[in-house]
Amino acid sequence: MLKVWGRLNSINVQKVMWTLAELELAHEQVDVGGAYGGLDTAEYGALNPNRKIPVLQDGALALWESNAIVRYLAEAHGPKDGLCPADPKEKARADMWMDWQVSTLLPAITPAFHKLIRNNPDYTEEDVRTAERACADAFRILEDWLIGHDFMLGERMTMADIPIGAVTHRWFALPLGRPSLPRVEAYYRRLAERPAYAQHVMLPLT
Numbered sequence: 001m002l003k004v005w006g007r008l009n010s011i012n013v014q015k016v017m018w019t020l021a022e023l024e025l026a027h028e029q030v031d032v033g034g035a036y037g038g039l040d041t042a043e044y045g046a047l048n049p050n051r052k053i054p055v056l057q058d059g060a061l062a063l064w065e066s067n068a069i070v071r072y073l074a075e076a077h078g079p080k081d082g083l084c085p086a087d088p089k090e091k092a093r094a095d096m097w098m099d100w101q102v103s104t105l106l107p108a109i110t111p112a113f114h115k116l117i118r119n120n121p122d123y124t125e126e127d128v129r130t131a132e133r134a135c136a137d138a139f140r141i142l143e144d145w146l147i148g149h150d151f152m153l154g155e156r157m158t159m160a161d162i163p164i165g166a167v168t169h170r171w172f173a174l175p176l177g178r179p180s181l182p183r184v185e186a187y188y189r190r191l192a193e194r195p196a197y198a199q200h201v202m203l204p205l206t
C-alpha cells in the first residue's frame, strides 16, 4: 500500500494528501516531522537523506520532493489524461507552474508564515512586510494568468493546481494585506468547493 511519511500541517505533505484524495487512492500516513520528530533515525535517513517530509513509499520506491510525488501519483496511479495531462505541451505547462511554486510563490510567503504562525525569531516584522509585497506581486501574475479559465491549465483541475492551490490557502489564511484580485479569489472559492482540498489543505495554520 502507498505510505506517506509526514505531519498533516506541513504544506508539502498537504499537497500529497490532497492528490491522494483527488485520486481516491488507499494509503497509510505516518506522523513524522515537527513535534513528532522521527526524522533523525537511520531508517528515515535511508528514505530521505535530506531528513525532510514528505516521503512517499510505493513498494521499493521511496520518493521525496512533494511536487515530484504529486507528479508520480498523477502519472502512475491516476487515470490517463487526468491530473497529469497527456499532451506534452500541457504537461510542460503544468511542470512550469509547479516549478514556479517552488522557486517564486512559496519563498514569497514562507517568511510571513514563520513569523506570524511559528513565531520564529529568525524573522522580523520587516520580513513580513517584504513577504506581503512579494506575495502581492506573485499573485498578480496568477491573476493575469487566470483570465478566461477556471483552473491553472483550463476548465478542469490538473496537477498544476495542487502546489499553487496549497499556497493560495496560506495566502488567504495569513493576516497579510492583500490587493483585490477577483480571479484569484474566485479560484480559491472554486478550490474550496472540492472536498479533498477542504479536508487536506484548508486546515488551521499551525
Ligand SMILES: N[C@@H](CCC(=O)N[C@@H](CS)C(=O)NCC(=O)O)C(=O)O
Residues within 6 Å of the ligand: 010, 011, 012, 013, 032, 033, 034, 035, 039, 051, 052, 053, 054, 064, 065, 066, 067
Ligand atoms: N522541497 C521540499 C521541502 C520539504 C520540506 O522543507 N519539508 C518541511 C515541512 S514543509 C520539513 O521537512 N520540515 C522539517 C520538519 O517538519 O521537521 C518538498 O517540497 O518536499
